[in-house]
């Protein structure tokens with residue numbers, strides 16, 4: 001388009017076009033080309049502005065993606081550390097249980113495991129201040145008397161939840 005305008009302008013300047021009609025037509029074409037060029041420049045400018053805005057938005061979004069990824073990485077690292085800690089704790093508890101179990105008679109251990117399975121992981125509970133810490137109920141007088149009179153090596157159980165009761169100096173007997 002620019003070439004065409006330059007060519008027209010050259011023809012006009014050369015004085016080769018003498019007919020008024022041709023001159024007028026040439027000038028009209030030049031004006032039209034100038035307007036068209038202006039319009040195209042406006043479009044180019046608008047496209048460039050939109051491209052810049054899009055690039056700015058892309059940069060912003062990319063920054064946000066990076067920030068979210070950093071958070072995900074952080075949480076993942078913390079979760080993995082927690083898993084490792086839990087695994088370590090489970091190992092320790094399993095070893096401790098192994099040592100403890102060695103001293104417990106087989107039938108008592110069997111009873112304990114059965115109760116533990118039935119009562120959400122707690123097969124034995126401390127008797128604390130006359131209360132079973134498994135079901136949180138206070139033992140009544142008759143039950144307390146039964147526990148009191150039971151020999152130290154007798155396995156006593158909560159009449160309410162049936163868990164094994166562990167007597168301690170704080171049992172309130």
Ligand SMILES: [Zn+2]
Nearest residue numbers: 132135158161
């Ligand atoms: Zn109980």
